[in-house]
Amino acid sequence: MAALSRHQNSRQAAPKPGAAPKASAFRPFPTVRCQGAPSFRTQLARDFACLLDVDDEVSAWSCLPAELARDDESHVPDFLVRRGGRHELVDTGNGPGFRWLSQEAEERGCAYVVVPSAVIREGFRLANARDLLRYARWECPLGDRIRLLAGLEENGSLTVSESLAAFRETRPIAGLAALALSRFVSIDLDSAPIGPNTSVRPWTA
Incomplete structure (x- = not known):
């Protein structure tokens, strides 16, 4: 997705080997609007991706899109989500708790969003x-x-x-x-x- 392209040089990244289980570790296996290989760190992240595929506002999403870093801290969000002309870097659950993530995401043209498990799993x-x-x-x-x-x-x-x-x-x-x-x-x-x-x-x- 274009929102991160100007920043994806030395910081572009997928997580280090072994950082995330293969997509096949979590069901259901198929996806609809995922760009690139699906890869989920947790079942909660897989569940959120299910919601992305039935969200009428979402045109595309990708997994573990890029590393955000500041000083000696770094983090790879669970998702990059495109909603029309807007882009969001999304973590599921509690997130890593780094206060600088919102600013780093904004510098890449994205909002940073943390979606709690209660929101993902509420309702039908x-x-x-x-x-x-x-x-x-x-x-x-x-x-x-x-x-x-x-x-x-x-x-x-x-x-x-x-x-x-x-x-x-x-x-x-x-x-x-x-x-x-x-x-x-x-x-x-x-x-x-x-x-x-x-x-x-x-x-x-």
């Missing part, structure tokens, strides 16, 4: 995001997509159970999840676990 959104991401590698055939979008255009919204009738060429739940992750449709992730009566609408930016 995380569990619903994890359910959808099981189908992140799935592709919905054109015919099924057009049938569902035509039904939504006619009705404004449908329930999940009503939407499934549109799928004739692929597994219905997999097709619906793929369309949600690809931002063709929007599924209510906050009111309850995804179920037969969950609302499905056309996706709008």
Whole structure:
């Protein structure tokens, strides 16, 4: 991402070998909007990445993007997140507690944000995001997509159970999840676990 490009010379970095477990250490494995190789230090970071993939404001994110340093202290944030024209360097959990991180991030054109575990894991959104991401590698055939979008255009919204009738060429739940992750449709992730009566609408930016 361009926000760090002018600073990524000697300080560009990924963490030292062994500093982060491989992406395969934490489930779910697939991602949607990750740029570069996914790599997470904790399950909490992986959970936050699930939320990034279903956040309508997020256009891209990357893991362990660059080292921030001051004097004899250094730190690699968990994520670089692009939200439209804004960039955020994000740590999950408690963060390292270095007071200088916000200023170092600002000098690189980014905000520095710490997202606590309670925020990441509150409500239904995380569990619903994890359910959808099981189908992140799935592709919905054109015919099924057009049938569902035509039904939504006619009705404004449908329930999940009503939407499934549109799928004739692929597994219905997999097709619906793929369309949600690809931002063709929007599924209510906050009111309850995804179920037969969950609302499905056309996706709008």
